[in-house]
Amino acid sequence: MECIPLGSEESAKKGPPENVSSESLEDFIRTLPTREGWSQPMVLYKNYWCRPHLIGKIMQLQDSFKPRYKDIILATQPKCGTTWLKALAFTITNRSRYSFTDHPLLTSNPQYLVPFIEIPDNGRDHTYLETLPSPRLLSTHMPLSMLPPETSSHGCRLVYLCREPKDALVSRWHFENRIVEGSNIELVKAFDMFCEGFSPSGPFWNHCLEYWKESLARPNEVLFLKYEEIKSHPEQVVRQLAKFLGVPLTEEEESSSVAEKMVKLCSFENLTSLKVNQTGGVDHGNKIYVENSVFFRKGKVGDWANHMSEEMAEKLDHVVEQMLKGSGLAF
Template sequence: TIQEEDVLPPRLLERILLVKQAFVPRADDIILATQPKCGTTWLKALAFTITNRSRYGFSDHPLLTRHPQHVVPFIEIPVAGPNHTDIHTLPSPRLLATHMPMSLLPPDTRSVGCRVVYLCRDPKDALVSRLHFENKVLQGTNLSMDSAFSMFCQGFSPYGPFWDHCLEYWRESVARPDNVLFLKYEEIKSDPVHAVRKLAKFLGVPLTKDEESSGVAQEVVRLCSFEMLTSLQVN
């Protein structure tokens, strides 16, 4: 089990403690869990499009004008205000995201029966993506690959050791397969249409025969593709 005081930066620890105090899970919540740079934006886009496909058409979809990070808020990274009021006021069912390890989620997340989708990624790719991201975005950061690799192997990452993070969610998915779905980035990339069907079924909104025949899964994949999302002005 990942211990907060051992591995987490102080500012992040403050946010997680706030979540434990203020966040009240609901039985119909859907929580998308990832480590940073492991396909978070892609998973948000897919889950949002799948769960809201009866509300929005593909030609005037919210993702054409809003970033996936904005339509699916993080639990521990408040968008508006320090007290997570934006999350508390969202109507059910809520679609939320987190980078927190399974062991640091509020205990009620398990007891009320929230659905959790976890996406893992090849650690080599996650490391490289994280290195480029931090060197580009964080002022004064110029971390070398050798230093980043050494720190990664020692367990230094924003939300705790990489494999501990993955294993916590994987074990939970084995113990509670109806509530926790464990996905791999590389498998979604190799067969995204199958991943859409799998996600839809797990989230309780399986594709109908009419949707299958009309190519809804393929449309979801197209809308949420890297090429589509990166071509939009909002992104």
């Protein structure tokens, strides 16, 4: 992996000086290893590749974000089913408040309903989260090691959703070429970078492994899901999620097919048909504007086969297998 010589691997592992000012923060970011190739340059911070403008946000969270008892945090790698998980979790936890015919998902994109901890949207920063009533439903792309340590001691529940790496890469590639004007990344280049561990919020496998290991150590607080499982057995996963989040389906709800109704409401077909998901978008700052329609592409399992050669697939499978070896996690 070649990096532009603006910093060192050692500086990428540690944080900035305490009580950092905006000027010294910028100076610190300039010491981090930097690499181009995606729609914007990435910096290596604590062994993960991030967009530079998010580093300051993540650092602020370490001091200012206060996890609460019963907070629910949905964690994902980018393009691993984030929007779908947000829709499902919001519907499950709020089903006593809304009917299926007058539901917020019919008029609001799931990204608005479940805010990111570290990513500003439409001018709101992380201080907005403190105004939300408990229990809060939040999301993040951050690796577990970057979350405030209190998330593991304050009774927070973490739900992690991962996806088959080849499909995640193809979805990421399409997404990157649409969120920044003028971006035109070739798939072969994106593939090579991904295999090297260089991708937004990557290395991909390290991100997955952090949450995987935590789910083994704390199964009552951390639930590890796979995108393909939801596609194959959506109603079953809805029941599993509801139970994990402390709001299991009642016998009356089971007899009324509530699980099936929630799956239908949150389905790719339903969400993409709604006007709210065909117009408008979310401003993430730093020249990144994501149209609501971009959050929905195909949502299919195995779409990588329409873009990758067999040789590419075999190479990535081998890389992932080696990186996950001995962990018990497999795709």
